[in-house]
Amino acid sequence: MLAGRHILLIISGGIAAYKALDLIRRLRESGAEVTPVLTRAGEQFVTPLTVGALAGRKCYRDLFDLTDEAEMGHIQLSRAADLVVVAPATADLMAKVAGGHADDLASTLLLATDKPVLMAPAMNVRMWQHPATQRNLRLLQDDGVRLVGPNEGSMACGEYGPGRMAEVPQIIEAIESAFGDGPLSGRHVIVTSGPTHEPIDPVRYIANRSSGRQGAEIARALRDLGARVTFVTGPSTTPPPAGVEVVAVETALQMLGAVQGALPADAVICAAAVADWRVANAHADKLKKDPSGRIPTLEFVENPDILATISQMQEDRPRLVVGFAAETSDVLAHARAKRARKGCDWIVANDVSPETGIMGGNENAVLLITADGVEQWPRMEKSEVARRLARRIAEALAE
Incomplete structure (x- = not known):
């Protein structure tokens, strides 16, 4: 799948840099060309000689190398590849790119490139979970940077948790997906997301607290597996x-x-928090206070049920329809009843009681309810929930 592809591989500083050597070897075995770039911190873990020997070409290190600027300037280097891969991507390098800094060769290439970028983060669990890293992560994703990992496990520092760089086969798979060769290549998936706003008058509306983050993460994860995604x-x-x-x-x-x-x-993945009702007598002009103190009466009418409508289609029904159930009590019972009532294939259920902080937050804890039973997923970042769900969707569509 990767034959003839040209990959610019940036190796930054971290113990996971040793995995980059195996990554280079496997990429070349797949027929890809690899141009390596090694940061100064990366040189503390792997040598330019080893990296260059495995890649079969020069390992670039310095931004201000006059010979390189004459032969292969950093602008050309950043755009000659089909894909830029950063493995490992440290917290420092991610922060630089998120902030638009360019003070070394690696950060300059990432700022100057017009090609897709895939990062494989690797760092201590506390660094990964720090609000600054998570903020930078969201900025990078919003800018279109793709991610693979990090995984959860034991680390060289002795701690356990998320922060381990993805394994080489995972990175290879993510690279193939970036080229449209992923497990969802050729598939079309529709994702609904966010709240709906049901107008009361031109300036007021009925809504809910949904931030739309989970839906956006699902769309991103499906895209990263090669799907063509329509994001409503x-x-x-x-x-x-x-x-x-x-x-x-x-x-x-x-x-x-x-x-x-x-x-x-x-x-079709119905992750949107759709209002159950809309105002039947919405006003064309802004409502004003009545001098007599009379309170206006709002008449409600039920909104269409998008999940049920798609699930119960008689012709051309999607092979897989997934709904979400945001509950505040009896989550499993309500979710099971919803799946049966709507006719969808799967329900992703969660507890959105105020004390959970899930509605509008960055984490989620869900139950996946299918015809085969119930899976309880632990609380994790919404991005990780999305990746797990996207992988399950790919497996289901491949059957």
């Missing part, structure tokens, strides 16, 4: 991921129309 989103505080087709809507009626207009699809 309500007014969200989370920017949509790059590389997907975005259809912006406000109301439930508009969202249903957008989903139906995007069909046919292999799968």
